[in-house]
Amino acid sequence: MQARRIARELALLSMSQLSNRPEKLSAQELEDLLLAAVRALTNEVHDILENAAAELKRGSDRLLNSELQATGVQSSRTMVYDAIELTQSAVNRLGMAMELPEFIQLTNRQEVRAYALEILSVIRDNRDRIDETIAASLVNWQLNRLPRIDRDILRVAVAEMFYIGTPDRVAINEAVELAKRYSGDDGHKFVNGVLRRVSDRAKEVSHKG
Incomplete structure (x- = not known):
């Protein structure tokens, strides 16, 4: 992973936590932003998985309980397909989560943090x-x-x-x-x-x- 690519990702993940205060960003503030961003990403994966599981169960129940009417079956299939899409999204997020340890380690490099701080400061100003x-x-x-x-x-x-x-x-x-x-x-x-x-x-x- 290139330093600037990691820095861009760090800046992006931190932006949702960034306030509009005029003070310059500090290294400690960046640390706090990163922690909040990683927690947000983890929570997102958890929520997507929960939603996918619930949607899949609803669709499966409707298929089992339907009387094989065309409209009922089609509606149930749609629910299952939606659940599959949600599950795929969750799998993609999990793939990203698997990279988090390496990502966090790389964010400790000085050049990564310096460039992330530069991006965030420019956007704030x-x-x-x-x-x-x-x-x-x-x-x-x-x-x-x-x-x-x-x-x-x-x-x-x-x-x-x-x-x-x-x-x-x-x-x-x-x-x-x-x-x-x-x-x-x-x-x-x-x-x-x-x-x-x-x-x-x-x-x-x-x-x-």
């Missing part, structure tokens, strides 16, 4: 401008209506592109990888589309200037 940049490239969406994880992935990428000097291609590719891990089924396509429009708009402004 420039939140309004970053959000305006993203909002200008959304099509038929409002920023505040996006899933939180997609919004935060976009913020990390824009912070890197506009304030840290990461090449657009690298920032976009890394954001897409984060979306594949943490967003919904089509989240990575959405993130890719928005960030490419952000990049294209920035190039147009640069050329005009």
